[in-house]
Amino acid sequence: MAIVGKEAISALRGATQEGAGSSERSTFTSLKSGSTFLVKALPLENIAAYDSYGIFKKVNSFEAEKPSIKNARGYATDELTPWDLASKYYQDKANELVEAGKSKEDAEVKPLRTKASEYRSKRKYIVPFIDLESGEVIYIDFTKNQAEAVISVIEKYEEKGRLETTPLELSKTGQKTDTKVSLTATFEEDLSETAAKNFKELTAENVTVNFEGLTFIADEKAQIESLLASGFDVSLIDLEAPEIDPTEAF
Structure with a gap:
């Protein structure tokens, strides 16, 4: 199973740095339960991974500016945030x-x-696809388990040399923690005229994958502020609340 790891993180950060001077910023497409997208999958090299922090309904998810070193199980062992x-x-x-x-x-x-x-932190995966209806690259944010299911399908078709010739349906079903993501083949002849045209014309070679803007990257100050927002007493870990700049209100 070719689950991407450090290479994916490097790809994500490299793309972010290279695009730093660009005004083009990508956004995630929400894969809601009950929804289906007709897509063309891109090669595995286009998949990126990152470690996400955040608490549902308390602190929005973010990526640490200086990520900690993790062991094989994903636990931070050094250079802790x-x-x-x-x-x-x-x-x-x-x-x-x-x-x-x-x-x-x-x-x-x-x-x-x-x-x-x-x-x-929770390991998340960003998988880009070509949306056949819109003709644009979309970015889906997956949990580790969801990504494994999707990546295994992409890997199978890539190994067989059929990634470029197989339209796929990306779907999500279920509710809350009982959700399932699936990526299944569909028939080219069943595509709409627009989708069929995009399927033939758009390939990994002529679309641009741009990770810029997808994740919010927080420096140490922002992370401490978010800890305070979550209700955590930062003095328990020998940190201090950042001083408030009085000019920030103006």
């Missing part, structure tokens, strides 16, 4: 209780483990 430190704070507290004999599901331990998970 403020959010990694917050996660570690709760995990260490939970570990202390477990080492003292409490169960991981204990009423004291479980909330700490939940908090640790909230502040921990």
Whole structure:
């Protein structure tokens, strides 16, 4: 399984740096449950990965300007970000209780483990496709499990040399945590006139993949501010709240 890792992160950052002087900024296309897109998949080399932080309905997702070093399981081990430190704070507290004999599901331990998970980064994958109806490149943000399902299909058709000749349907079904993403082949003869024209004319060679603007990249100050916004006491991890610039209000 050719799950992209460091190479994908490099691709994402490289594209961001190269496009820094450009006014062209891409946006994610929302793949809502019940929706389907007719697409042409692009080669695996166009897929990017990043580590996302954020808390649903509290702090919007962001990428750390200086990402921490992760182990094979995705846990931060060195050069920790403020959010990694917050996660570690709760995990260490939970570990202390477990080492003292409490169960991981204990009423004291479980909330700490939940908090640790909230502040921990989650690996996300950005997969670009050619939208056959609009004729534009769209960018879909996937979780690790969703990406594995999609990437395995792209990989299969790429290995067989059929990526350019197979139109696909990208769909999402289910609700909340019980959602499923699928990428399945469809028939070229069933495409609309517009979709069929785009399918023939648009290829990986003549479209541009631009990751600029897709993720919000937060520096240390912004990360500390977002920790405060989430209700976390940053003094617990030996950090201080950034000083407020009085001129920012003007």
